[in-house]
Amino acid sequence: MRLKILVVDAVQDNAERLGQIVRQLGHDVTIARDGVEAVEHYRSAETDLIFMAITLPGLDGIEATRQMRALPSQHWAPIVLQSAADSAEEIVRGMAAGGDDYLAQPTDVRIIQAKIGHYARILTLQRDTQGYLAELGAWRENAEQQNRLAQHVVSRLLAADGLRDPILSWLNVPADSFSGDLVCAARGPDDALYALLADAAGHGLAAALIALPLTQVFYGMAAKGFPIDTIAGELNRKLKSFLPAGHFVAASLVALDVRNQVIEVWNGGNPDVLLLDGSGLVSGRWPSRHLPLGVLPPDQFDATVETVEYAQPSELALFSDGIVEAENPSGESLGLPGIEALLGAAPKGQRLAALKTAVLGHLAGRPGHDDLSALVIQAPIERRQTLRLTRAAADLAEPASDWRLELSWGASELRTVDVVPAVLGFMSQIQALKPYQGQLFLVLSELFNNALDHGLLGLDSSLKNKAGGFQRYHDERRQRLEALTDGRIDMAFRLGQPDARPVLDIRIEDSGQGFDYNQFDPAFDDSVAMRQTNGRGILMVRSLCEEVVYSGRGNVVTARFSG
Numbered sequence: 037m038r039l040k041i042l043v044v045d046a047v048q049d050n051a052e053r054l055g056q057i058v059r060q061l062g063h064d065v066t067i068a069r070d071g072v073e074a075v076e077h078y079r080s081a082e083t084d085l086i087f088m089a090i091t092l093p094g095l096d097g098i099e100a101t102r103q104m105r106a107l108p109s110q111h112w113a114p115i116v117l118q119s120a121a122d123s124a125e126e127i128v129r130g131m132a133a134g135g136d137d138y139l140a141q142p143t144d145v146r147i148i149q150a151k152i153g154h155y156a157r158i159l160t161l162q163r164d165t166q167g168y169l170a171e172l173g174a175w176r177e178n179a180e181q182q183n184r185l186a187q188h189v190v191s192r193l194l195a196a197d198g199l200r201d202p203i204l205s206w207l208n209v210p211a212d213s214f215s216g217d218l219v220c221a222a223r224g225p226d227d228a229l230y231a232l233l234a235d236a237a238g239h240g241l242a243a244a245l246i247a248l249p250l251t252q253v254f255y256g257m258a259a260k261g262f263p264i265d266t267i268a269g270e271l272n273r274k275l276k277s278f279l280p281a282g283h284f285v286a287a288s289l290v291a292l293d294v295r296n297q298v299i300e301v302w303n304g305g306n307p308d309v310l311l312l313d314g315s316g317l318v319s320g321r322w323p324s325r326h327l328p329l330g331v332l333p334p335d336q337f338d339a340t341v342e343t344v345e346y347a348q349p350s351e352l353a354l355f356s357d358g359i360v361e362a363e364n365p366s367g368e369s370l371g372l373p374g375i376e377a378l379l380g381a382a383p384k385g386q387r388l389a390a391l392k393t394a395v396l397g398h399l400a401g402r403p404g405h406d407d408l409s410a411l412v413i414q415a416p417i418e419r420r421q422t423l424r425l426t427r428a429a430a431d432l433a434e435p436a437s438d439w440r441l442e443l444s445w446g447a448s449e450l451r452t453v454d455v456v457p458a459v460l461g462f463m464s465q466i467q468a469l470k471p472y473q474g475q476l477f478l479v480l481s482e483l484f485n486n487a488l489d490h491g492l493l494g495l496d497s498s499l500k501n502k503a504g505g506f507q508r509y510h511d512e513r514r515q516r517l518e519a520l521t522d523g524r525i526d527m528a529f530r531l532g533q534p535d536a537r538p539v540l541d542i543r544i545e546d547s548g549q550g551f552d553y554n555q556f557d558p559a560f561d562d563s564v565a566m567r568q569t570n571g572r573g574i575l576m577v578r579s580l581c582e583e584v585v586y587s588g589r590g591n592v593v594t595a596r597f598s599g
Contacts, residue, residue, distance in 0.1 A: 044089055089141075098133045201229060208409045253267070265302060268302045288309050311353075312380075316379050348417065349416050450523070479580055545593075550591035581597050
C-alpha cells in the first residue's frame, strides 16, 4: 500500500532526513514547518500517517494533534509524536491529545522504517476493512430494499379479500421479519369457502419465498372450483418441481360447504385440524395423515380427502406447529391439549382472540421459535336451504351471439380430469356468461356429478344420510372411479340471445343405467327432499334454471339457464 505521509518538523534537517526515508520506501511525503500548516494540510488533503514533532513554533505538536483529532474524518490516520526531550510528562500529554505512538529524536533509521512498515500493514487492513464495510453496507441496503418489497408482497397477500370473509378470523405472527407461514382463503364459484394454512420449513425470508408461490395456485384453482384433493396435488407438484431436497411445506387444506353442511380436509404435516361444537368441545379432528407438500413425486402423492357432514353450528380451527410448540420461560410447550382447553373455555366467536392472548402470554414477551399462525372458521347451518349467489342483472351481460360446444368424456378422462372446472374455465371466456359463473358452476356440478356418480358409478345418495355417510360415500366414489374402465358422458351446450339476453341450453347424457327421475316431478314435495341429502341437488338446479327435464332411462338431462 502506498501511503500519504505528513512530516511536521520545524528543523529542516530532521524533516528532510525523514522525508528521504519515506520516499525510499515508495511512499508520498508532504512536509509542514509548524502546527498551523500541519492542521490545514490535514483538513484539506487525504493523509494516511503523520510524524509530528512536539516542539514547533506557535502551535505546538500536542495542540496540533488535539485539533486534528477534533476534525471529522472518514478513516483513522496514526499520529507518531517525536521529541528530543524524552519527557514522560510530555509523552502522556501527547497521548492524551490523540497521539498514537512516540519516537525519541534522533531516531535510528531502521526503527523509522519498521514503524512505517508496521503502520502500512495496519492501514492496509483498515482500508480492506472499510472496503468490506462498504460492500456490506451496499449488500445490506439491497437486502433491506428486497425485504421491503417482500414485506409489501406478503402484506398484500394477507390483505386478500378472502381473508376478510365474515365467517373466518386468522392470526399470523412471524418469528422473524417474515413469516414462513401462509394463510389463504377464498370463495369458490359454488360459494364454498376454501382455506389453506401452510408452514414452510424454517422461518424468515427464505421460508416466505418458498410459501409465496402457493398463493397463485391456491387462489386460481379455488376460484375455478377445483376440489381440494386436486389443489393439494397441484401444490405438491409445483413445490416438488423447484424445492431442493430437505425443503417442504406442511399444509392444511379445508373446504367448507355451508349449503350442504359438509367439511372436507386434507392435512399434511400440520397439527390436528379441530372441529368444535357450540360449547367449544372437540367434536371432530383431522390429524396429519399425509406427508408435507413437496416431499413426494406426483405419482406417489396421496391426495385423499376426509369428508364429514356437521349437524350443528360449529367452528373449524387450524394451527401451525409454532402455536402448539410455543414455550414459556421454563421451556414448557403449550401443546395441543392446552390449545383445546383454551378454545373450550373461550366464548364462541372469540376463540381466536383468546388463543392469541394465551399464546403471547405463554411466551411471556419472548419471541416464538417459529411463526405463529391459526385460522378459525365458523360453520353455520342457518343458510342450509338458501343460496348466497343471486342471478346477475341482465344488463350486466353483453348481447350473446349463437355458440355451440360439444364434449365427450371417456373413462380415462373421467378418472383424471376435473371436468366441471375445466369446462367452466373455457366458458368463462364467453363474455355473455362471465357474470353467471357461480350459478353455472352449481348447475354443471350437480348435473355432471349426478351423471357420473349415479349413472356410471352406481352410487346411492341415500348413503349420505347415515352417520359418517359422507366419508363412506366419498371413499366408495374414489374406489369406483379408480376402477372405471368403461362408460362415457357427453355434454352439449348451446348459447342463444333471444331478447338480447343470454340463454344457455345444457344437455348431459351418460351411458349408465339411469335412475327413477319421476320422483322429482313438479308435484314432488321439495321440503321433504331438502331435509334429506339425496335430491337436494336436483331441486337446487331447478331453482336456478327455467326448466330441468330428465328423459330416456334417467340418463339424459336437459336444462335451460337464462340470464
